[in-house]
Amino acid sequence: MFYRPAAKRCRAHRHDGGVCRNWAVRGKNVCRLHGGLSPGRQGPRDAEHMRKLRSGSQRWYAFRQARKAGGLPIRRMGRIPGRRNWEPIEVSRARASAKDEMKAILDNTKRDGEIATFDAAEVAAGPGEGVRPAD
Numbered sequence: 001m002f003y004r005p006a007a008k009r010c011r012a013h014r015h016d017g018g019v020c021r022n023w024a025v026r027g028k029n030v031c032r033l034h035g036g037l038s039p040g041r042q043g044p045r046d047a048e049h050m051r052k053l054r055s056g057s058q059r060w061y062a063f064r065q066a067r068k069a070g071g072l073p074i075r076r077m078g079r080i081p082g083r084r085n086w087e088p089i090e091v092s093r094a095r096a097s098a099k100d101e102m103k104a105i106l107d108n109t110k111r112d113g114e115i116a117t118f119d120a121a122e123v124a125a126g127p128g129e130g131v132r133p134a135d
């Protein structure tokens with residue numbers, strides 16, 4: 001008798017929290033509806049590939065650092081602190097950049113060793129060039 005692996009059931013989780021349990025595609029752990037027909041990763045993910053990925057992310061990080069050092073706006077990455085789910089993303093970004101600007105002002109005043117004071121004319125002039133999300 002030849003060894004024949006038992007047919008597997010799909011391991012994917014359904015939206016209702018249960019498990020799919022359809023027949024899995026041969027050689028896969030999921031059924032055809034849950035990605036069993038996907039060819040998956042195509043190329044090799046060898047040392048060369050990993051090196052290229054790493055150098056790319058380093059280039060990206062250096063670019064950001066350079067922009068930041070030059071006082072240019074950089075796109076904020078990751079979750080926006082204090083984001084409300086119902087709120088339009090533009091509003092969240094605007095609030096976040098306003099917060100950043102306020103923080104920068106407070107940091108500057110702290111560095112000077114003074115209590116934060118605001119010039120009325122300066123406040124009336126509106127916000128200056130802060131960290132803004134790129135379009």
Ligand SMILES: [Zn+2]
Pocket residue numbers: 010011012020021022030031032033034
């Ligand atoms: Zn399935």
